[in-house]
Amino acid sequence: MAVTRPALSRPSPFAVTVDIVLLAVTERLEVMLVRRGVEPFRDLLALPGGFVQPNESIDDAARRELAEKTGLTPTQLPGVHIEQLGTFGDVDRDPRMRVVSVAYLALSRFRPVPTAGTGAVEAVWIPVDEACRGTLAFDHVEILTAGLERARSKLEYTTLATSLVAPTFTLGELRQVYEVVWQESLDIANFRRKVLATQGFVVATNEKRISESGGAPATVYRAGTGKDLLPPIMRVR
């Protein structure tokens, strides 16, 4: 008796989009959102995103959308960290048609201000906790929440924070990245000890720098070559 096999199913056509959770880590933690001009969810805020084109990889589509929506030039783009976050494909997440969205997390140390003429869409920057509590188009609150949690946990076990400060930085600036993203304050002395004890995290320079708000001159550091933090810097829970 022949083994029964499921009928070979044929591919169904799907629309594939990328959606970007772009977080700016400055004195606050903010997310970039765009106001929708068309149905569905017209006038609601949404994550920036768009359709993947037939001739580009999904990663390329994410980088292209990021550039288009922020007005960042290809030269500035490498300074922005971007990674895949997850894929959202519920049947009814878009009322128009079946859309599968691949979400990306992008992190920037400043808020790119789209300027007219660069092709960028009008965007707004909203504090993340406000955006999480508010109403966004589609399932974008869920995606934003996932992005926020990913950003927070990546600070724990990678050297990601060094890409969210200027090329040279003080430990106070590095600590502020953790405090802004985790929304908790860290002990100055213990943070210093931990960072300096971790091989490959930061490298001291000869330079000193004085903060705008007074205080003693701080040693200036560069990012080290390490990518992982072993053991991790854990937030309190």
Add this chain to the structure above:
Amino acid sequence: MAVTRPALSRPSPFAVTVDIVLLAVTERLEVMLVRRGVEPFRDLLALPGGFVQPNESIDDAARRELAEKTGLTPTQLPGVHIEQLGTFGDVDRDPRMRVVSVAYLALSRFRPVPTAGTGAVEAVWIPVDEACRGTLAFDHVEILTAGLERARSKLEYTTLATSLVAPTFTLGELRQVYEVVWQESLDIANFRRKVLATQGFVVATNEKRISESGGAPATVYRAGTGKDLLPPIMRVR
């Protein structure tokens, strides 16, 4: 002057598949692969997977494929952990057409043996390291590598291991899960101390059980309700 906007792009049709990295954690760590009967990559081994249907979510498609390819009944399925791993969408990953694949990681404490008549496809179980070194269809080596790393790191910071033993188990059995997945041996006494010190990881029963290979009777435990391991059990690197 009107602000220049990018032309509103229209959706292009994509085929969307799910691919499953199904790992069985027994005395060995093995991955389920299927032999391809059609081009492209005919006769090569590949991860089990298939097209997402128009009326099912991507998560549902992954569970359906898992059930179809393993012959597991809906009753057995809840015992198998499954989670989204990542999405692979390079332009040329499938020579036939543009295919975006959403990969899932599934973990089982036994090797489901597909039986004829259940609709299951013929599958083989291969030790993971052998499969990683070998040649697989499409970009499946990359997907498998990502799945393996995900499984290893999830044991560190979640209670996932308790879903890879029987409903009641000894600490020796739990430790074996770690040793098989991490491929390193752990100190018996230190493992015990760590597991018992972690709230919500395991709950002792009154029962004792004697191992097949002799030794003193071991206390039998059930899984606790906790999901996270804080602080994590870290493997050596």
Add this chain to the structure above:
DNA sequence: CGAATAGTGTCTATCAGACAGTATTCA
């Protein structure tokens, strides 16, 4: 008995949290 496993206890080095105290700069 010997091998294998379960379980207890101990020593030590390391590390994180808490916090005191000093130094340097700006307003």
Add this chain to the structure above:
DNA sequence: TGAATACTGTCTGATAGACACTATTCG
């Protein structure tokens, strides 16, 4: 001078690795 920041140092409790030792069971 006072506020703010940088930096050093110390105490303590928790924890992980290493490992010795005992107990129980099978063959």
